[in-house]
Amino acid sequence: MSRYSIEEFVSNTKQQDKGEGLFELETPRMLEINLNGQVWSKAGAMVSYRGQIKFEREGVLEHGIGKMFKKALTGEGTSLMKANGNGKLYLADQGKKISILHLQNEAIFVNGNDLLAFESSISWDIKLMRRVAGMLSGGLFNVRLEGAGMVAITSHYEPLTLIVTPDNPVYTDPNATVAWSGNLQPEFVTDISFKTFLGRGSGESIQMKFSGEGFVVVQPFEEVYYAPQS
Incomplete structure (x- = not known):
């Protein structure tokens, strides 16, 4: 044990100021946002701040009835918070490792539980995977992010990116799947023969199948989601 x-x-x-711009990794598990304007972050992720920053929960009708309806279906998993002002904002989520992505007019899907923050220039939409909502604990939803700007995502431990090609689809455990490229549409498959080996927290035999051209990000951990209490 280190003693100082x-x-x-x-x-x-x-x-330490690293001069990396708006989003900066202060440590592998702590995001520093050099705020001058507005960003969106996961509600409850604020650890500390300095400067003149105001926080506001996402308004119920702020994004229209469609998103409000989808939020009701997905519970509080995608609750967002706006940070406005000028200063330094520090975000973290249960000690998970943080990765910063710079979208350049691209799109990416992120598991709703693994989205930490994104610039206000990024457009977003909640996608609920209704077909498996009853099969997985708490359902499964993700957020589609598109545009130009910074996005911070989280993973338990080190993320691994798998390349998907037309002749080589990738299968993943839904509870270990963090993100995938915006052009991919996963389908859900079941294989009872895998029941003993796969997905202790994800309904055991359910897998996500990614076909086409793109990438999938997975983590060496199964997140178990709990259904929202009514």
Whole structure:
């Protein structure tokens, strides 16, 4: 175990400006946002801030009836918070590892539980996988993000990206799937022969099948989602 004097501890752990722009990894598990305007973040992810920043929960009708209806179906998993102002904002989510993506007029799907923050220039929409909502604990939903700007996603431990090609589809455990490219539309398949081996938290025999051309990001961990209480 490392032992420091207070002076050494402060020196070894203090915040440092890296000059990387709006989104900056202060540590692998702590995101610093050099805010000058507005960003969206996962509700409850704020750890600390300095400066003149106001926080506001996403308005019920802010994005129209369609998104409100989808939010009702998916519970609180995609609750978002707006941060407005000028200062430094620090975000984290249960010690998960953070990856920063710079979308350049591209689209990506992110598991609703793994979306940490994104710029206001990015358009987004909730996609509920209704076909399996009753089969998986709490259902399964994701957020489609599109445009130009920064997106921060989280994963338990190190993420792994698998390339999907037309002649080589990729199968994943839904609870270990973090994100995938915006042009892919996964389908759900069941194979009872895999029941003993796959997906302890995901209905055991359900897998996501990705076909076409793109990529899928997985994590070495199964997240178990709980259905919202009515």
